[in-house]
Amino acid sequence: MARWAVLPLLACFLSGASSATIAPKVFIISMFSSEAAVWSGIPEFNVYAQNITVPGFSPLFPTAHCTGDGSVCLLTTGQAEINAASTISSLLHAQTFNLTYTYFLVAGIAGVSPKVATIASVTFARYAVQVALQYEIDAREMPANFATGYFPEGSTAPGQLPGVGWWDGTEVFEVNDDLRRLAFGFASTATLNDTADAQAARALYANSTSFTAGASPPSVVLCDTATSDVFWTGNLLGTAFENTTRVFTNGGAEYCTSQQEDNATLNALLRGALFGLVDFARIIVMRSGSDFDRPYPGQTVLDNLLGPTPGWNSALMNLHLAGVKVVEGIVNEWESKFARGVKASNYIGDVFGSLGGSPDFGPTTQTSA
Numbered sequence: 001m002a003r004w005a006v007l008p009l010l011a012c013f014l015s016g017a018s019s020a021t022i023a024p025k026v027f028i029i030s031m032f033s034s035e036a037a038v039w040s041g042i043p044e045f046n047v048y049a050q051n052i053t054v055p056g057f058s059p060l061f062p063t064a065h066c067t068g069d070g071s072v073c074l075l076t077t078g079q080a081e082i083n084a085a086s087t088i089s090s091l092l093h094a095q096t097f098n099l100t101y102t103y104f105l106v107a108g109i110a111g112v113s114p115k116v117a118t119i120a121s122v123t124f125a126r127y128a129v130q131v132a133l134q135y136e137i138d139a140r141e142m143p144a145n146f147a148t149g150y151f152p153e154g155s156t157a158p159g160q161l162p163g164v165g166w167w168d169g170t171e172v173f174e175v176n177d178d179l180r181r182l183a184f185g186f187a188s189t190a191t192l193n194d195t196a197d198a199q200a201a202r203a204l205y206a207n208s209t210s211f212t213a214g215a216s217p218p219s220v221v222l223c224d225t226a227t228s229d230v231f232w233t234g235n236l237l238g239t240a241f242e243n244t245t246r247v248f249t250n251g252g253a254e255y256c257t258s259q260q261e262d263n264a265t266l267n268a269l270l271r272g273a274l275f276g277l278v279d280f281a282r283i284i285v286m287r288s289g290s291d292f293d294r295p296y297p298g299q300t301v302l303d304n305l306l307g308p309t310p311g312w313n314s315a316l317m318n319l320h321l322a323g324v325k326v327v328e329g330i331v332n333e334w335e336s337k338f339a340r341g342v343k344a345s346n347y348i349g350d351v352f353g354s355l356g357g358s359p360d361f362g363p364t365t366q367t368s369a
C-alpha cells in the first residue's frame with residue numbers, strides 16, 4: 001500500500017515535474033516543428049515557461065509546453081494521421097493535465113484550393129473529412145466511366161457513400177459551428193501577413209474564372225478540411241476529394257484545405273470525450289494555406305508540387321497572427337463566457353452519433369465495420 005503511495009511522488013521528484021495538475025484554457029496543436037516555432041518568442045505569452053514530458057508523445061516532439069500559469073499550452077503531434085492519433089491519445093491520459101474545460105486549437109498549414117481560398121489565408125473548418133479512407137485503383141487501370149480511381153469502401157463507383165457496415169466512424173467529424181464563428185470573429189481582427197512573392201504566385205491563378213478566390217488577397221475564411229496521409233496534388237484528385245467531402249457530408253461541407261492529421265486528432269478527442277476527458281464542443285480547426293493544391297493554368301501538376309512555395313512563410317506567420325487572437329479571445333472572456341462553454345447549435349461528433357444527437361451527414365442509420 002505505502003509503496004504505491006510513495007512511487008508517484010518519487011517519480012515526480014526524479015523527473016523534476018510539478019505534481020500540480022495543469023488545466024489549460026487553450027491547448028494549441030501543431031503538427032511539425034515549423035508550426036510550433038511560430039509560438040516561440042512572441043510578445044503575447046511565453047508558452048515555453050514549462051516543458052512537460054508526456055509518455056506516448058513522438059520521440060521527435062516529446063514534451064508539451066505551457067505558460068507559467070498553465071493557461072495556454074502547445075504540443076506537436078508529428079506529421080500524418082498515425083502520429084496525430086497517438087500523440088493526442090497520450091495527452092488525454094497524461095496525469096499532468098486536466099483537460100475537461102480545455103479548448104483545443106488545431107493550428108497548422110495546409111494545401112489550399114484556389115476555388116475557395118488562397119495561400120496565406122486562414123481557414124476555420126466545421127467538417128473534417130478523411131478522403132483517402134477509400135478504395136483506390138490506379139487511374140491508368142480504372143473503368144472508362146470512372147472520373148477518379150478513388151471510390152468509397154463498400155461502394156461500387158465514385159460518388160457513392162461508403163456501404164452500410166463499412167463506415168469506420170472516422171470518415172467525417174463535425175465540430176462546434178458556433179465556436180467556429182466566434183473564432184472566425186477573433187481571427188478577423190488580425191492583420192494577416194503577405195509578401196510580394198505570394199502575390200505574384202496568386203496572380204497566375206487570375207487566368208481561370210474558377211480560381212477567383214485563389215487570385216484574391218489572403219483573408220480569414222469559413223470552409224472545410226480534408227485529411228489524407230498521402231500528400232496529393234492536381235485538378236483531378238482535387239475534384240475527386242471535393243466530391244468525396246461533399247458526398248460524405250450530404251453536401252454540408254465545402255472542401256478548401258488539404259492536410260494530413262485533423263481527422264486523427266479529432267478521432268482521439270472524440271474517444272476522450274466519450275469518457276468525459278475532454279469536451280468535444282471545444283475544438284477549433286484552423287488551417288492556413290501554404291501552397292495551392294492544384295496548378296495554375298499552363299503549369300504542370302509536378303511543378304506545382306515540387307516548385308517553390310511562396311505562401312509558406314506567410315501561412316506560418318498567420319497561424320500566430322490569427323491564432324493568437326483566438327487564444328486571447330478565449331482567455332480574456334474566460335469567466336464571462338468560455339469557462340461554461342459555447343453551446344453548439346449544429347450536430348457535433350462522428351457518423352455513429354457517439355456523443356448523442358443525429359448526424360447531418362452519412363446514411364440515416366449506421367453500423368460499424
Ligand SMILES: *[C@@H]1O[C@H](CO)[C@@H](O)[C@H](O)[C@H]1NC(C)=O
Binds near residue numbers: 048051
Ligand atoms: C523549454 O524548452 C525550450 C526549448 O524547446 C527552451 O527554450 C526553454 O528554455 C525550456 N524551458 C524551461 C523552463 O526549461
Ligand SMILES: *[C@@H]1O[C@H](CO)[C@@H](O)[C@H](O)[C@H]1NC(C)=O
Binds near residue numbers: 023098099
Ligand atoms: C478536472 O477539473 C474539473 C473542474 O475543476 C473537476 O471537476 C474534475 O474533477 C477534474 N478532474 C480530475 C480527474 O481531476
Ligand SMILES: *[C@@H]1O[C@H](CO)[C@@H](O)[C@H](O)[C@H]1NC(C)=O
Binds near residue numbers: 125127128175263
Ligand atoms: C475529418 O474531420 C473533419 C472535421 O475537421 C470532418 O468534417 C470530416 O468529416 C472528418 N472526416 C473523416 C473521414 O472522418
Ligand SMILES: *[C@@H]1O[C@H](CO)[C@@H](O)[C@H](O)[C@H]1NC(C)=O
Binds near residue numbers: 193
Ligand atoms: C510579412 O512578413 C515579412 C517577414 O517578416 C515582412 O518582411 C513583411 O513586411 C510582412 N508583410 C506584411 C504585409 O506584414
Ligand SMILES: *[C@@H]1O[C@H](CO)[C@@H](O)[C@H](O)[C@H]1NC(C)=O
Binds near residue numbers: 159239
Ligand atoms: C465530381 O463530381 C461531379 C458531379 O457529380 C462529376 O461530374 C465529376 O466527374 C466528378 N469528378 C471526379 C474527379 O470525381
Ligand SMILES: *[C@@H]1O[C@H](CO)[C@@H](O)[C@H](O)[C@H]1NC(C)=O
Binds near residue numbers: 207298
Ligand atoms: C492563361 O492560360 C493559358 C492556358 O490555359 C495560357 O496559354 C496563357 O499563357 C495564360 N495567360 C496568362 C496571362 O497566364
